[in-house]
Amino acid sequence: xxxxxxxxxxxxxxxxxxxxxxxxxxxxxxxxxxxxxxxxxxxxxxxxxxxxxxxxxxxxxxxxxxxxxxxxxxxxxxxxxxxxxxxxxxxxxxxxxxxxxxxxxxxxxxxxxxxxxxxxxxxxxxxxxxxxxxxxxxxxxxxxxxxxxxxxxxxxxxxxxxxxxxxxxxxxxxxxxxxxxxxxxxxxxxxxxxxxxxxxxxxxxxxxxxxxxxxxxxxxxxxxxxxxxxxxxxxxxxxxxxxxxxxxxxxxxxxxxxxxxxxxxxxxxxxxxxxxxxxxxxxxxxxxxxxxxxxxxxxxxxxxxxxxxxxxxxxxxxxxxxxxxxxxxxxxxxxxxxxxxxxxxxxxxxxxxxxxxxxxxxxx
Amino acid sequence: xxxxxxxxxxxxxxxxxxxxxxxxxxxxxxxxxxxxxxxxxxxxxxxxxxxxxxxxxxxxxxxxxxxxxxxxxxxxxxxxxxxxxxxxxxxxxxxxxxxxxxxxxxxxxxxxxxxxxxxxxxxxxxxxxxxxxxxxxxxxxxxxxxxxxxxxxxxxxxxxxxxxxxxxxxxxxxxxxxxxxxxxxxxxxxxxxxxxxxxxxxxxxxxxxxxxxxxxxxxxxxxxxxxxxxxxxxxxxxxxxxxxxxxxxxxxxxxxxxxxxxxxxxxxxxxxxxxxxxxxxxxxxxxxxxxxxxxxxxxxxxxxxxxxxxxxxxxxxxxxxxxxxxxxxxxxxxx
Ligand SMILES: Nc1ncnc2c1ncn2[C@@H]1O[C@H](COP(=O)(O)OP(=O)(O)OP(=O)(O)O)[C@@H](O)[C@H]1O
Ligand code: SF4
Ligand SMILES: [Mg+2]
Numbered sequence: 001x002x003x004x005x006x007x008x009x010x011x012x013x014x015x016x017x018x019x020x021x022x023x024x025x026x027x028x029x030x031x032x033x034x035x036x037x038x039x040x041x042x043x044x045x046x047x048x049x050x051x052x053x054x055x056x057x058x059x060x061x062x063x064x065x066x067x068x069x070x071x072x073x074x075x076x077x078x079x080x081x082x083x084x085x086x087x088x089x090x091x092x093x094x095x096x097x098x099x100x101x102x103x104x105x106x107x108x109x110x111x112x113x114x115x116x117x118x119x120x121x122x123x124x125x126x127x128x129x130x131x132x133x134x135x136x137x138x139x140x141x142x143x144x145x146x147x148x149x150x151x152x153x154x155x156x157x158x159x160x161x162x163x164x165x166x167x168x169x170x171x172x173x174x175x176x177x178x179x180x181x182x183x184x185x186x187x188x189x190x191x192x193x194x195x196x197x198x199x200x201x202x203x204x205x206x207x208x209x210x211x212x213x214x215x216x217x218x219x220x221x222x223x224x225x226x227x228x229x230x231x232x233x234x235x236x237x238x239x240x241x242x243x244x245x246x247x248x249x250x251x252x253x254x255x256x257x258x259x260x261x262x263x264x265x266x267x268x269x270x271x272x273x274x275x276x277x278x279x280x281x282x283x284x285x286x287x288x289x290x291x292x293x294x295x296x297x298x299x300x301x302x303x304x305x306x307x308x309x310x311x312x313x314x315x316x317x318x319x320x321x322x323x324x325x326x327x328x329x330x331x332x333x334x335x336x337x338x339x340x341x342x343x344x345x346x347x348x349x350x351x352x353x354x355x356x357x358x359x360x361x362x363x364x
Numbered sequence: 365x366x367x368x369x370x371x372x373x374x375x376x377x378x379x380x381x382x383x384x385x386x387x388x389x390x391x392x393x394x395x396x397x398x399x400x401x402x403x404x405x406x407x408x409x410x411x412x413x414x415x416x417x418x419x420x421x422x423x424x425x426x427x428x429x430x431x432x433x434x435x436x437x438x439x440x441x442x443x444x445x446x447x448x449x450x451x452x453x454x455x456x457x458x459x460x461x462x463x464x465x466x467x468x469x470x471x472x473x474x475x476x477x478x479x480x481x482x483x484x485x486x487x488x489x490x491x492x493x494x495x496x497x498x499x500x501x502x503x504x505x506x507x508x509x510x511x512x513x514x515x516x517x518x519x520x521x522x523x524x525x526x527x528x529x530x531x532x533x534x535x536x537x538x539x540x541x542x543x544x545x546x547x548x549x550x551x552x553x554x555x556x557x558x559x560x561x562x563x564x565x566x567x568x569x570x571x572x573x574x575x576x577x578x579x580x581x582x583x584x585x586x587x588x589x590x591x592x593x594x595x596x597x598x599x600x601x602x603x604x605x606x607x608x609x610x611x612x613x614x615x616x617x618x619x620x621x622x623x624x625x626x627x628x629x630x631x632x633x634x635x636x637x638x639x640x641x642x643x644x645x646x647x648x649x650x651x652x653x654x655x656x657x658x659x660x661x662x663x664x665x666x667x668x669x670x671x672x673x674x675x676x677x678x679x680x681x682x683x684x685x686x687x688x689x690x691x692x693x694x695x696x697x698x699x
Binding site: 072075077080081082109110111112118120126127128139140143144 | 507508509510590593594595596597598599600601602603604605606607608615618619622692693694695
């Protein structure tokens with residue numbers, strides 16, 4: 001294990017349980033398990049990361065890797081509703097010095113929407129069809145601010161204007177279905193920002209939008225982050241999105257972190273075979289048509305019968321590379337391979353560097 | 365919105381015309397197609413042993429020997445401006461809206477309907493209030509704690525409610541609470557005369573009817589609520605930091621109950637056309653009982669009258685539902 005003092009970056013080594021947090025947002029050994037008829041679904045199984053205000057963390061991973069479950073856990077949204085009492089959650093989530101996993105539901109509720117806010121993937125279904133966009137923003141504002149409707153409405157118009165919605169005075173009284181997809185996502189962002197949250201989580205904020213609108217929304221999020229100085233978590237399965245906007249990247253696989261580090265390291269010196277696969281499957285304009293898109297072969301792991309050892313093992317092309325006596329059933333723990341750069345793979349440093357520079361990088 | 369209202373109203377009027385035409389066709393064209401002569405047809409409108417004069421009078425009054433469209437036109441004219449029945453020695457003036465004349469009972473149909481409508485209306489509205497409160501409350505609580513003891517028992521009762529016939533539950537309640545314990549009266553008293561007596565007599569029929577309907581509404585509410593509470597916008601509402609109670613009421617219920625408006629409109633429309641079984645079981649002299657009497661006596665004009673009235677209520681409630689829907693769901697106004 002490395003010296004903790006070296007990891008000043010946003011993504012750092014987990015501190016031991018119970019210790020006071022070092023970062024604005026600190027997730028330690030988070031586990032979110034859902035009991036189902038088929039067995040216990042281990043959607044998130046021991047995840048740790050840190051994030052400072054003013055920085056952006058990108059969480060990437062294929063469908064089902066536990067990205068949304070992680071973000072909903074931070075927001076305290078798993079325990080609500082009729083299915084809420086079955087969820088098994090453990091670990092620690094520290095936000096601004098407060099631990100959320102052990103906090104009472106009402107304490108977390110009061111932070112939700114005020115200190116931490118969330119943007120969802122599909123703004124059409126994420127907004128209530130029967131209320132005007134303005135009323136939905138007003139509602140979000142008035143939950144945490146004792147102001148009259150007029151003041152709240154002025155605030156809604158102001159935010160709609162800020163997120164680039166033309167004629168906000170008129171639009172404020174329109175319904176979500178009267179907005180275009182991009183406008184809806186802007187309105188959603190306005191709703192999330194209405195209380196100046198210190199943490200903003202965006203779960204696939206651009207997936208439902210077409211490419212040009214995607215870029216605009218990402219620009220907007222970046223600008224707003226600069227302006228508000230908040231911490232941003234952006235979740236996506238599109239590495240292109242995080243390349244543009246994130247400071248740090250966390251790669252998830254089967255409910256665990258397999259690699260994390262500063263964005264440059266992940267793109268130019270990635271160290272985990274799964275990250276190599278993700279990079280290889282990234283569509284790029286400058287890549288020849290013939291050899292673009294090499295998808296990661298095989299199926300995502302079962303979250304009920306998680307493979308012993310490395311969860312990526314069944315799909316990993318380098319599973320059989322000798323690892324100096326480490327057996328297949330031994331689970332690789334995250335360890336630092338460079339400044340603030342961590343990986344969970346048994347490959348030796350030499351093998352890793354050799355495979356990356358000789359086999360992977362030339363093909364990208 | 366205004367144009368939407370106008371369009372729906374016109375559509376409702378057209379629908380009403382079509383419905384009356386079809387009803388009329390069933391009463392007057394089908395028998396002709398089946399080969400009945402005008403004389404045979406006329407005979408059905410009169411009691412036993414009709415004289416040739418009676419038959420001739422009925423034939424003339426109903427225009428049975430005329431083409432059906434003339435007959436229909438006369439009938440519509442009667443509704444709008446009244447009609448006069450020439451019964452040989454006497455003539456009867458049937459004021460607008462003239463819904464026909466019973467040659468068997470020697471009485472106009474419309475006053476019979478208006479006399480009975482308050483009974484049916486009282487029954488339907490009172491029961492509706494009960495079943496809406498009971499059904500929706502039970503459905504919501506069940507949906508919020510699916511699989512809980514309350515959920516299981518409520519759904520058990522609901523299953524019993526829909527499967528037990530009114531003949532059974534109604535008779536049982538009547539026997540126990542009215543005949544044996546003598547808590548509830550059995551003679552209908554108009555609300556305007558004595559409200560407490562009115563409620564006292566109607567209480568058992570309300571409950572019996574409400575048991576049946578709240579069972580259906582509880583199940584509808586439960587499934588609607590379960591579905592909406594897993595919608596994305598519920599998650600958004602929670603993400604704002606709203607209290608769970610507000611999430612349920614303002615965001616969940618609002619969306620879950622919308623489809624119920626349609627069902628409710630239909631149910632009320634149908635009930636106003638006569639709660640046949642309930643009225644029979646509890647001997648309430650409402651529209652439904654009138655229909656049963658007319659059918660038993662094979663007296664066609666009252667049957668036609670009740671049918672048209674029922675059709676009117678259904679079409680009318682349909683219109684109400686359409687308009688309500690547009691105020692509830694803004695997406696409807698567009699199309
Ligand atoms: N309430 C729940 N009960 C049971 N399993 C659940 C529940 N919520 C999520 N899961 C499971 O947890 C796993 C991770 O889900 P999650 O939504 O976090 O994936 P994701 O990484 O966000 O994927 P995507 O890119 O498709 O959004 C999935 O296999 C999912 O089926
Ligand atoms: S630990 Fe082995 S199987 Fe897992 S990613 Fe590394 S090389 Fe592949
Ligand atoms: Mg997701």
